[in-house]
Amino acid sequence: MSAVPVDVAALRAWIGAFAADVAEHQEELTRLDSAIGDADHGANLARGMRAVVAALDSEKPSTAGALLKRTGMTLVSTVGGASGPLYGTFFLRMGTAAGEVETLDAAAFGAALRAGVGGIVARGKAELGDKTMYDALAPAADAYDAAGDDLGAALRAASEAADRGRDATVPLQARKGRASYLGERSVGHQDPGATSSALLLAAAARTLG
Amino acid sequence: MSAVPVDVAALRAWIGAFAADVAEHQEELTRLDSAIGDADHGANLARGMRAVVAALDSEKPSTAGALLKRTGMTLVSTVGGASGPLYGTFFLRMGTAAGEVETLDAAAFGAALRAGVGGIVARGKAELGDKTMYDALAPAADAYDAAGDDLGAALRAASEAADRGRDATVPLQARKGRASYLGERSVGHQDPGATSSALLLAAAARTLG
Amino acid sequence: MKKLINDPADVVSEALLGIAAAHPDLGVDHQNKVVYRADAPVRGKVGLISGGGSGHEPLHGGFVGPGMLDAACAGEVFTSPVPDQVVAATRLADGGAGVLHIVKNYTGDVMNFEMAAELVTAETGVEVVSVVVDDDVAVQDSLYTAGRRGVGTTVLLEKITGAAADEGRDLAAVADVARRVDAAGRSMGMALTSCTVPAAGQPTFDLPEGEMEIGIGIHGEPGRKRVPVAPAKDIAEMLVEPILSDLDFTGGEGVLAFVNGMGGTPLLELYLMYNEVAKLLAKAGVTVVRSLVGPYITSLEMAGCSVTLLKLDDELVRLWDAPVSTPGLRWGR
């Protein structure tokens, strides 16, 4: 296990890094959503993460739970579309699982991550292979758990699993969300939500590990 | 003076030749009207001349006056826009001037032509240099009169004058019709109506001379 | 060319079949391409007709009905109707009190309506008065043009004059209202794209990404000048400024502000433009008391808009508010 557990500052760094990555990849996310959706995933998530950064800057939450819940509530209130409630619920459930503490050890972070992913399933009813963000997040949570108690290693494993899950969405035919309307035409395109989820895990590996 | 005066069959051949030329040049007329107008001169005149040919085929008028007036009335009833009343009036006045006769000699044809051009002025109030069909027709009537009493020579002179008049519209700024709305931007474009009028005189030189 | 059509030559006649099928309150003379109130002529009421080239829908056929036009004739796309059509429409609209011809100021329209008026009066004795609409400030009204084009004010004039006819006024009085509206209205339009006349098969002009035309009419024609694409607030200024410098719109009962879509611009953008126009008018001290936003006098699928301001007095406000029941404008019944 890493020497330093995840504290509020680290979580704040994670969220900030994710916001920066989303801004950087906004066009790519929108391009992916143009092919099998409605061309708004990049703008939606960028708008939401800008609002999250602003909210955290002004409120400066002092516990992991408060920070994660504020993130989730802000996403719910600013993103809209499918990804707003889904990412919003993810962070809200993470925050609830984390609780009003100042640090999370590797196990606690893993439990929070697992709870967040559970929230996405509760909201969106996605199953593995439906070609959604769940296809990146579920393997990430599994890999994290399987990696043992070294936080850095676990996060790297999670991020790599998320990348593989994202890539694995390409050949799939979508069964959830807007892409499902395309039927067979959704095959051959990478899912935008799985792509942003892989960014989220990569930012975690960079900032928390 | 040519041996053969203009008879009803020759007039019918003229109209037929003009109809064929308009059909052949329909796209060019529309392209010219796209630049400084509303992209319908080719379709308008082609529709009208098809109707004229059909009307003459079914009615078979037996005098010069009847044939020219039927042509004019049909144009008025089928073309619309600016060119419908103008070409319609042209032929109506020509027919009235020609009268209920079976042949026209060079002088009578010239007088009818002059009357037709007068009709265009009466309807449209165009002056020379306004960048309209009148810029082709007026010099044509003048050249016809100046050429003396050889019908063939007079028609050739008229056709050449019409061509020159048409070409001379290019540098002009339009002061009548739709092209006038463009102000200086009408400069550098050939007038569509002057172009169709030059076709009319060319057909006359070919079929009546 | 991508259009929901069959043979380009049949566009107008087939659209009229659709209008007839969709609107039981309207009759259509398919031979003459005239749309009329199914209950026309209305005895004792001055008949109102208009017409012009097709491609400007809902103008004019969509403004036929109680409180507005009695009949409208549809020419080919962007081509004024022929006299026979105008004669047919005049006969359908004649309820014994004479017929007003509302003519947009284009050479072709003016000549064809003129010939028709001569013909129908000679044939039937019906009294015809013509009013020409010429409200487009993009065109210099001088000896060197065919005069100002008739554009946005036409819609407002048909509505207001229709209400005046509904009140039972005589032909001279109705024509007088029409002339007052024309004198009080000014318009200016712009295009982000050209449009394609079905029979021509390709766009009337090329308008590259990054450029727009200012001072266009409603026939897909190029405008007065081509300039770089600008934000909506600057476009609003390019449209409003020439209108305000042409006529004083302060005072009176205020104005009717009309932001019209050229056919291909979404309503979302038209409302955004209306906001910009409203702000400019407020700044100029012009009071807006009525408004209209939407595609009412269009140029096929052209993207762009026009702004029309109409100076109102008490009477014009009352006539604007009077009930109207047409496919294009409807309220009060």
Added chain:
Amino acid sequence: MKKLINDPADVVSEALLGIAAAHPDLGVDHQNKVVYRADAPVRGKVGLISGGGSGHEPLHGGFVGPGMLDAACAGEVFTSPVPDQVVAATRLADGGAGVLHIVKNYTGDVMNFEMAAELVTAETGVEVVSVVVDDDVAVQDSLYTAGRRGVGTTVLLEKITGAAADEGRDLAAVADVARRVDAAGRSMGMALTSCTVPAAGQPTFDLPEGEMEIGIGIHGEPGRKRVPVAPAKDIAEMLVEPILSDLDFTGGEGVLAFVNGMGGTPLLELYLMYNEVAKLLAKAGVTVVRSLVGPYITSLEMAGCSVTLLKLDDELVRLWDAPVSTPGLRWGR
């Protein structure tokens, strides 16, 4: 991208400023992007709200007014509104008899409205019932999709359900009417061009000259298949046939036939399409008793159309005919 806009990020909020300025009968909560009847809430009447991404105008804000919606919330372009907006709209519409949420069946819309319903009921105790519209036959309604999209029927449902609420029925009865309309309506759409989401800056997909998309929704998304451009009469068949084979539209009081424009297609072409649709229905033995032609549920400037058929009974006909007074649909007052 050529649009009448300023900053792409401000399109929706600036358009709402224009709506507020143009329609004195409507109020706008600019903070929450909610359009509402200026006289809302109507005491004792079931409140009707809807909402969704912007870019479909006049849907939904243009259908707010007596006889239709009490409030509508506008999301970003093609992005469903967030729960806060739905909560605000619900509060504005609540006249003490409960509020009906009319939700188009998209994952995002359903989830955001769901969260909002939980929140607002917990906070204020207002009773909320949600009805989901899912009428698009282009989408297989199976375990392998998010279910059918809500498209054209939404317009008809908002009108008819609004009339039912106006009659003073209770929430359960009003919701029942809404569900009956959804069950009786089917739609199918097509596109000749894509459209450009302002924030994306370029067309959502490429559609070359000579090709069209069949089975599109209202979000500029590609459809079920791409085929060569065809004459209107063949396109009509491609839209009508799947609708008729999904539901039996013969019998009853006949149908309401709705030809909807996607935003960039001129009315002239929509009437031409209506003629083709009417001919096909006649041939299939389907009786049309009401109709609607125009751009009512759009996809920005997309060129194309959709066809919606709604099977009517006596009661639905009566509710359709009842007075309505909104910017987008208006008759009877």
